[in-house]
Amino acid sequence: MKLCELASALGKQFVGNPETEITCCSSPQSAKSGSLIFVENSKYAADAQKSGASAAIVPPDVEIDFPAIKSERPSVTFAQAVSILHPQKKTSGGRDSRAFVDPSAKVGEGTDIGPFSTVGANSRIGKNVLIHSNAAIGENVTVGDDCVIYPNVTIYDGSILGARTVIHAGCAIGADGFKFMPDKSGRQIKFQHIGIVRIGDDVEIGANSCVDRAVLDETIIGNGVKLDNLVQVGHNCEIGDNTVVAGCTGIAGSVKIGKNVIIGGQVGFKDHVTIADGVVIAAKSGVIGDLGTRGIYCGMPAVPLGEWRKQSAAISRGPETLKRVARLEKGPRAD
Amino acid sequence: MKLCELASALGKQFVGNPETEITCCSSPQSAKSGSLIFVENSKYAADAQKSGASAAIVPPDVEIDFPAIKSERPSVTFAQAVSILHPQKKTSGGRDSRAFVDPSAKVGEGTDIGPFSTVGANSRIGKNVLIHSNAAIGENVTVGDDCVIYPNVTIYDGSILGARTVIHAGCAIGADGFKFMPDKSGRQIKFQHIGIVRIGDDVEIGANSCVDRAVLDETIIGNGVKLDNLVQVGHNCEIGDNTVVAGCTGIAGSVKIGKNVIIGGQVGFKDHVTIADGVVIAAKSGVIGDLGTRGIYCGMPAVPLGEWRKQSAAISRGPETLKRVARLEKGPRAD
Amino acid sequence: MKLCELASALGKQFVGNPETEITCCSSPQSAKSGSLIFVENSKYAADAQKSGASAAIVPPDVEIDFPAIKSERPSVTFAQAVSILHPQKKTSGGRDSRAFVDPSAKVGEGTDIGPFSTVGANSRIGKNVLIHSNAAIGENVTVGDDCVIYPNVTIYDGSILGARTVIHAGCAIGADGFKFMPDKSGRQIKFQHIGIVRIGDDVEIGANSCVDRAVLDETIIGNGVKLDNLVQVGHNCEIGDNTVVAGCTGIAGSVKIGKNVIIGGQVGFKDHVTIADGVVIAAKSGVIGDLGTRGIYCGMPAVPLGEWRKQSAAISRGPETLKRVARLEKGPRAD
Structure with a gap:
């Protein structure tokens, strides 16, 4: 692809030879002839030329004597260039003879089903879905158009997935939630779960994550939600649109999370808490109450970031504080 | 099912028209004609009538002009009603032709084995077991009667499961534990694990959880233990009967946990600690020593809840304490 | 096997009857005639004789009237004895007729492929590899000689594994990392990942762990690295040779970890931090900055262990400190 063609496809201005041939996206470290790289910060622009790449995406203010595409957000434009230069596999509508699709299931046009995958009774799979090998899709499941289901995923009966949703390897969607009640003898009685999981459009769920079905009604993952691995x-639970959850985070039952929330890794949520739209929660925090106001929260229990910083400073000064208190107790006579 | 029949099946008293038709269990939010709901707290009883449900399970003291079943523990009775009105799939004894069962394995009557599941040499599967698709059961494995094994579960060689045990999707039962010893050059030498996992009756293990085999002897999960997802x-380890472990908790090697222990989410246990019967451990705690006395523990390191509350209050007052100490250091002259 | 033969195979001295028959390795608790046990600490040597075992591995200084092999590190020698007396399954070169191997894939001699496993186009599997059932190996994957791939593992396209590497059940190797960038409307734009995962020789990865592919270039797991479950x-990321990572630890993107690092369970790493060779990080720590000096670190945020101990002591004395400060504020008149 020529530089001018790529810039045009990206809707961006460029400088330098329009005929420059671009064959792949690279990091500066692995750039070679044909590589496109990106430079987020203008102070590193000079390095682009030394990298061996054929062109770079750079901020608009960079003056550069090198084939370059200008962008306000080089990383975003680079991500788009990756999608153009390294297109994802297309589905071909091939159903492997080693897959098991129940005769009552409906599978849309253009959908691929890999070997040893199963689609249960009365399930409906949309168009151009890519179901890799070894995925287990239960009964009465709905999968929207253009989804990707990676190997060893399990989708339990009755789950509903929107369009363009990606489920990475090993996820368990729709397993029973954790609701047991002790009887008098201490034996735990199970609360059978008859609800479902409903996942929106444009969701991505990382490898080996779990989304439990509702006791009654629905566990809801909104449109555009991104869950990392092992979540x-x-x-x-209800997770609002475009919320992002980093790896190893645990969200207990009936938590309501707003839209555009950003949640770090290894965060824990107590059951039944409510999180407002736009909240940011730092990694490893423990959320044990509602977070009703937009802001950054941190700590166990989670408090506003400014407060956490002060608490954290006080903790690190704790040993010194003990000495100061002891000195004060000795009194002025000790001076 | 009629109200009178359901009440009788539940062994409870009822009020209102005995002929009231009950078809499903619902939440108040999604209740419709035919729905049974439950009301845990008598102050919400009036809402039951507005929900659109046909009947409710309510505490005994509630005076209600509405078809209702009386129960001391409405949620427990409701859970039983769910089991009656929404019965689980029964096994039919069907072994899918696409499953692989080693000729030396023994499979009990009434057991279902789904497509692409494997049962290795010399394994013994009980009666009325439901093995979903894509499950991998190794050699010399024992699975008791009435178990349910969900898709993409792996049960390593030699593992033993009791009766009525449920293993959710993606679990790994019997993988090697984590025991390596560095040699002089720093290379980690593996301690080959020749022990097994023994799981009791009525256990439920959540999706993508892992129970490692013993180095020698056995890792033991007692009867009635419930593990959540990603545990x-x-x-x-030895986990006593009826102990409950919430999601994302990590239990290091050789931990001995008593009976009827309740463990929150994201708790961590140091290896070789011992936890007494009936202990409760709050979410996100770190247990680095024995907890020998019944009680609630919290924090990292975990301490009795009362102590944690005081510590936690002192932490949140830490910034203020620093100021007070500074003021004291300035002395009375500063007044 | 006779005691003298075993001692010879282990390259160690022995005492007692050289003809003593050894049939298995046991714990002292389960020892029986034919058992070999080990005694790490000489003060427990007397117990060896009471255990019912036929022989023991003991420290060199132990005077014992019992068949015994002498070793400076009894546990290491015992681990070697386990490998001798309980050899791992050998591969036989059997490819199950129910496996799917793409015609363009190359599979080495002596490699076993279990039922319902898949090997994608252009992948190269080495010699004497043991691929259990239900594993999904993508396209253009390289697996070195003598690897073991357990059931329900997913290896995404393009991943590279060295020799003698073991991947436990349910692992996801090469899933997309977590890189999304919000557009002006708040929608998260995916950064398509075109890098790969490269895993070295002699690596072991525990059950249900995840190693994400690089955005560009490579995620690198060095030789001899050992990851526990649910990591x-x-x-x-780049993890140096012989580093050990305990269960449930989460390592964010672009973290560089040195060689021979020891990382406890449930540790969290902020993205882009660098950890020096030989560092030790205690369980549940949160690493939010570089750890450039060899030593033991602990806490959230992680600090040197000595500092953490002092901080931790100050925290536990926090409630008392509050009282002391209040007393000081009342002044000497209060005495």
Whole structure:
């Protein structure tokens, strides 16, 4: 692809030889002839030329004597260039003879089903879905158009997935939630789960994550939500549109998370808490109450970031504080 | 099912028209004609009538002009009603022709084995077991009667499961534990694990959880234990009967946990600690020593809840304490 | 096997009857005639004789009237004895007729492929590899000689594994990392990942762990690295040789970890931090900055262990400190 063609496809201005041939996207470290790289910060622009790449995406203010595409957000434009230069596999509508699709299931046009995958009774799979090998899709499941289901995923009966949703390897969607009640003898009685999981459009769920079905009604993952790997979402949770959850985070039952929330890794949520739109929660925090106001929260229990910084400073000064208190107790006579 | 029949099946008293038709269990939010709901707290009883449900399970003291079943523990009775009105799939004894069962394995009557599941040499599967698709059961494995094994579960060689045990999707039962010893050059030498996992009756293990085999002897999960999703149980652990472990908790090797212990989410256990019967451990705690006395523990390191509350209050007052100490240091002259 | 033969195979001295028959390795608790046990600490040597075992591995200084092999590190020698007396399954070169191997894939001699496993186009599997059932190996994957791939593992396209590497059940190797960038409307734009995962020789990865592919270039797991269960390794991480990572630890993107590092369970790493060779990080720590000096670190945020101990002591004395400060504020008149 020529530089001018790529710039045009990206809707961006360029400088330098329009005929420059671009064949792949690279990091500066692995750039070679044909490579496109990106430079987020204008002070590194000079390095672009030394990298061996054929062109770079750079901020608009960079003056550069090198084939370059100008962008306000080089990383975003680079991500788009990756999608153009390294297109994802297209589905071909091939159903492997080694897959098992129940005769009552409906599978849309253009959908691929890999070997040893199963689609249960009465399930409906949309168009151009890519179901890799070894995925287990239960009964009465709905999968929207253009989804990707990676190997060893399990989708339990009755789950509903929107369009363009990606489920990475090993995820368990729709397993029973964790609701047991002890009887008098201490035996735990199970609360059978008859709800479902409903996942929106444009969702991506990372490898080995779990989204439990609702006890009754629905566990809801909104449109555009992104969950990282090894995330646990409990029964009856609701996660708002475009919320992002980093790895190893655990969300207990009936938590309501707003839209555009950003949640770090290894965060824990107590059951039934409510999180407002736009909240940011730092990694490893423990959320044990509602977070009703937009802002950054941190700590266990989670408090506003400014407060956490002061607490954290006080903790690191704790040993010194003990000495100061001891000195004060000795009194002025000790001076 | 009629109200009178359901009440009788539940062994409870009822009020209102005995002929009231009940078809499903619902939440108040999604209740419709035919729905049974439950009201845990008598102050919400009036809402039951507005929900559109046909009947409710309510506490005994509620005076209600509405078809209702009386129960001391409405949620427990409702859970039983769910089991009656929404019965689980029964096995039919069907072994899918696409499953692989080693000729030396023994499979009990009434057991279902789904497509692309494997049962290795010399394994013994009980009666009325439901093995979903894509499950991998190794050699010399024992699975008791009435178990349910969900898709993409792996049960390593030699593992033993009791009766009525449920293993959710993606679990790894019997993988090698984590025991390596550095040699002089720093290379980690593996301690080959020759023990097994023994899981009791009526256990439920959540999706993508792991229970490692013992180095020697057995890792033991007692009867009635319930593990949530993404729980890690290390080699040679012993978990007592009816203990409950919430999601994302990690239990290092050789931990001994008593009976009827309740463990929150994201708790961590140091290896070789011992936890007494009936202990409760709050979410996100770090247990680095024995907890020998019944009680609630919290924090990192975990301490009795009362102590944690005081510590936690002192932490949140830490910034203020620093100021007070500084003021004291200035002395009375500063007044 | 006779005691003298075993001692010879282990390259160690022995005492007692050289003809003593050894049939298995046991714990002292389960020892029986034919058992070999080990005694790490000489003060427990007397117990060896009471255990019912036929022989023991003991420290060199132990005077014992019992068949015994002498070793400076009894546990290491015992681990070697386990490998001798309980040899791992050998591969036989059997490819199950129910496996799917793409015609363009190359599979080495002596390699076993279990039922319902898949090997994608252009992948190269080495010699004497043991691929259990239900594993999904993508396209253009390289697996070195003598690897073991357990059931329900997913290896994404393009991943590279060295020799003698073991991947436990349910792992996801090469899933997309977690890199999304919000557009003006708040929608998260995906950064398509075109890098790969490169895993060295003699690596072991525990059950249900995840190693994400690089955005560009490579996520690198060095030789001899050992990851426990449920570990998350983000895109573009580099983990040095012989580093050990305990369960449930989460490593965000682009973290560089040195060689011979020891990382406890449930540790969290901020993205882009660098950890020096030989560092030790205690369980549950949160690493939010570089750890450039060899030593033991602990806490959230992680600080040197000595400092953490002092901080931790100050925290536990926090409630008392509050009282002391209040007393000081009342002044000497209060005495």
